[in-house]
Amino acid sequence: MQNRPAALTMDAVYTKPGYLFRRMQQIAVAIFMEECREFDLTPVQYAALVAIQTHPGIDATRLSAVIAFDRSTLGSVIERLQAKGLIERAASAEDRRVKLLTITKAGAALLRDIVPAVERAQARMLQPLKAADRKTLMTLLSQLVDLNNEASRVPLRAEDALEHLGRAG
Amino acid sequence: MQNRPAALTMDAVYTKPGYLFRRMQQIAVAIFMEECREFDLTPVQYAALVAIQTHPGIDATRLSAVIAFDRSTLGSVIERLQAKGLIERAASAEDRRVKLLTITKAGAALLRDIVPAVERAQARMLQPLKAADRKTLMTLLSQLVDLNNEASRVPLRAEDALEHLGRAG
DNA sequence: GCGAGATTGTCAGTATACTGTCAATCTAGA
DNA sequence: TCTAGATTGACAGTATACTGACAATCTCGC
Incomplete structure (x- = not known):
């Protein structure tokens, strides 16, 4: 009897x-889009825009x-940001081969205006948890994301890892 | 000076x-696909297949x-599962209007065979954390997913919520 | 200075995701 | 019974994501 595999239930998925992670990502995107509706910017576009402003x-x-x-x-993503007039591309x-990205005045203004909505969205995602639990979860x-960094196709290479890199890495 | 907004850094994104959630979802999919490569099944297709077997x-x-x-x-997703011969569709x-879904023998066999690989993938996602931290994170x-359920477009309605529903809910 | 190998941006192909719409169909109330 | 409203599956349109490929270009060893 102990060799009989347990019947497959939905707990094989839910738990x-x-x-x-998939559910939480769906929820996070939905909340972001709701709070930022008036700015017509997706989470990915927001991250790209912040990075371009930070690294002109x-x-x-x-x-x-x-x-x-x-x-x-x-x-x-870059194409859409450019089409909206939020960034510019210039040949190096x-x-x-390289096209350099810079934020436009309109892009910087949008970024400044959208920040409160983004903060609201991020707060809402964790809001159902108690303060202490929020902190624990984020930590x-x-x-986990850091330790699993190499498992994704495009590992994060933060700016300090790029600074001392030549044009050809 | 205290009214001057802090300069935007990448921490406005990273933290x-x-x-x-987005990074972790990317990592989770990458690990799943790697462990389940030989079965040619995506995480979404796996979940759908389990649900169809559980709810013929x-x-x-x-x-x-x-x-x-x-x-x-x-x-x-259903179309692809059907094209692979893993499920069948029959008119009600x-x-x-309704087409009923059932798993085929091939689908059930695949599900039986893929379970170890899925288990390996799920374990790998959390592996970098200490056992106690894994449990805390999952809890x-x-x-959070449960409390935010209504925030997504398609809230989860588990099977027991569906059982006593008539055909027209 | 020249060619092997690496890099860059781009593209085609596949697979989630969500919004909004539609025809076919069903349900329920007047 | 007849119809207003709801439901179902399907579709078009947009936006991530990843794989693999490609031409143009660059770097580096020789």
Whole structure:
């Protein structure tokens, strides 16, 4: 009897970290979009815009490392930000393959205006938990993401890891 | 001076729950796909397959409630599972709008074979944390997903909430 | 200075996700 | 019974994501 595998129930899905991470991501995006509706900016576009403002003249490949988004995916994100007039692309003088990204005045203004809505969204995601539990969750999640960094296709390479890199890494 | 907003740094992204949930979801999918490579099944397809086996004759709308996936998205997922011969669709005798889903022998066999790989993947996601921290994280995440259930477009409606529903809810 | 190998941006293909819409169909109330 | 409203599956449109490929370009060893 002990060799008979347990019957498969939905708990084979519900209690698994993979399922919970997916659900939480869906919920987080929904809350973000709701709070930021008037700004017409997605979470990914927001992260890219912050990174471009923080690193003026960054190229797409480095941007992908700084926010840990796939380079392929980033192409269309950049295109949309440019179409909205929030960023500009200029050819690099040193490397003709590279296109440098900078934020426009409109982009900087949008970023300034959207921050309160983003803060509200982030707060709402954790709001159902007690303050102490929020802190615990964030600490553990930060650790886990950091320790699993290499498991994703595009590991995060924070800005300090890029600073001393030459144009060709 | 205290009214001057702090300069925007990447911490405006890195330390936010929304960003961490996205990264963790990316990492979780990457690990799942790696462990389950030989079975050619995505996390979403796995969840759908488990739900169809657990609820033989379920329709697409209820399936979407049981795994909390969007009904629109589920259409193509079902199509792919059917194309692989893992599930079957049959018209309902009672309601001509409805198509009932059942798992095939091939689907059940795949599910039986893939379980160890899924278990390995789920374990790997949390592996970098200490055992006690894993438990804490899962507990808090379960609570948070549950308490935020209504915030997503498709809230989870577990099977017991569906059992006593008539065909038209 | 030249060619092997790496890098950059781009693209095609596949797979989630969500919004909004639609025709076919069903249910329930007047 | 007849119809207003709800439901179902499907679809179009947009936006992430990842794989794998490619031409243009750059770097570095020789």
